[in-house]
Amino acid sequence: MSDDAPDQESKTEDPSQKKLDDAHKKGDVAKSQEVTTWFMLLGSAIVFAMLSPWASTEMSQSLSLIFANADQIDVEGSGFTDFFNGLAFSLIGVATIPLLVLFVCGILANLVQHRPVWSVEPITPKFSKISPIGGFKRLFSADALVNFGKGLVKIAVVGAVVVAICWPERDRLDTMMTADPIMILMDFQEIGIKIFMGVLAVVTAIAAADFFYMRQKWWKRQMMTVQETREEYKQMEGDPHVKGRLRQLRQERSRKRMMAAVPDATVVITNPTHFAVALKYDKNMAAPKCVAKGADAIAFRIRELAKENDVPIVENPPLARALFASVDIDETIPGEHFKAVAEVIGFVMRLKRPGGGWRPSA
Template sequence: MADEPDKSEKTEDPSEKKLQDAHKRGDVAKSQELTTWFMLLGTALIFSLMAPFTAGTLTGMLKNVMANADQYEIGEAGFAGFWNEIAGTVLLVALVPLLILAGFALAANLVQHAPVWSLDPLKPKWSKVSPLSGAKRLFSKDALVNFAKGLAKLSIVSFIMFLVMWPERDRLDTLVTADPATLMLTFQEMGIKIILATLAVVTVVAGLDFMYQRNKWFEKQKMTMKEVRDEYKQMEGDPKVKAKLRQIRAERGRQRMMQNVPDASVVITNPTHYAVALKYEAGMSAPICMAKGVDQVALKIRELATEHDIPIVENPPLARALHATVEIEEAIPVQHFKAVAEVIGYVMRLRRVRSWSAKSS
């Protein structure tokens, strides 16, 4: 369509939102070859495990029919019961294999993508009934790839069947006179050989097709620079997104602030509700606020100060005033110089006393 951007303009990887929106619409990467691989695997399982049971059940039913053939009369009520019995037996025999194949088909889809519940693929679209769109799809790159895959699979499976059946050509002539049990075992053996050989080849085809489909789908989801900017503006305008971004920024800022606490010279507390960590070294024009907080944040600051042997001084008026007027990594206001100088002087005297005591001991 004319409104759709050219593929050459889609240079940016899709955002998480773009991928989620595609998934909600039912637009997911899916390889039909991988589904075929799972179905073949299920068929091999059925042949190897269910064939004896199936053969025995059907053989028993046929023997019973042959033994009591004279009891069924066409047009009588018993004849309907006869067909009901046959239908019930066949349905019972076929039910378990059908359930196994359904389970493998479901697993094939779950392996490729998470469950999708969307009505979007069912909505009527003009492009699906348009002759022009149909002609484009018929001669598209995907159609050629699918045609090549189908031709390759048909050729490979035919060749495999030839390789399996040719050595058994003399044995096949004797199957006409073989008893049913031997006949079923022979068919089971040959069927498993054909399925396993085909499965080995389809494994390679399915792997390559899965990577191709994933890459094609990812390329289709790519965005233009305009789409990236529009999506960013849309997300920025969402109140929930804004609140989430503010929460993330606040959390990162708190983490950076806590990393500054070990570099502080003193922590001034309320003592329980406020905590302000200050740093002062010789040559600095004024002490700098390294961290501040109330309640739980204040408690964490005090815990880090205790862990790193940083002096904690209780001065409720000064702690509240500094918390209200100074920002992180900024110098304290001039009006608090005198009070903070007294606290730092006290801390420096305390350190000298501790140092003298350590040397004398």
């Protein structure tokens, strides 16, 4: 305990998605056994309420036939084998549907708590699981004491609920043995449903509290130290797939910012089809600045945005190719292109003056 406490106290960072995914692959998930118990009780209640009359009828008919024809049953040789197989198949037929209901409830109990887990690690033999010292530590650990306490509370509460339900029915229970068999079954079903409902109500509260407790405990176990977070980040940065994805995200964000700047550009210089460079200039700027550039499909999109926002488009293939190769986004144009760009911008400014003859590009 003293060795674990400092380690747990140093885990101050929330677990990363990678840490959670790795835990899931190992079968380490948040799971409450009380939730599973609740679903199994629910399945049992459904079976008891809906199928017990049918099951009782089937079994009573089979047993009635056996008792009525007991003197005709061949108990020697193959006759007894056939009789036993027929009785076994009848019992299996009666038990099949209840077993299927409980099987489905068991699956649902896990699906509502976590994603499907396909891992053999939880059942892989480990020396620590068979070590006497390890078993002794688990037997007297804090988890074992908590589970023992939960078991005592559950037994006491459920027992109190059963007594509270059965005590008012004590007179009926006394006379049940002398009643007609059909009445016994009806009384038994009625009292049984009451018991199931009462127990389910109590187990619901227990299961909800235990689920949140187990999930909180699992979350704390997955928390990471600052050093673990840094190491994981370094590993992810070194992963070529992760680096490629990060590069793609950065390029997408950069492209979106670039396209958003095209409507505010002063002019777009084109190749005319292969390259497009959008420039922005105003009197407060020392030199024109490139706000967007692209080739082929991106160039086409820049031209389309320019047309939609009435940004002048000037075809100058040599200048477009030179600017595309020599200037990056958000950089001012190189000095050797000042004269050519100044002529283009001056031409655009003259066209924008009243009576200058400029019209939005078609």
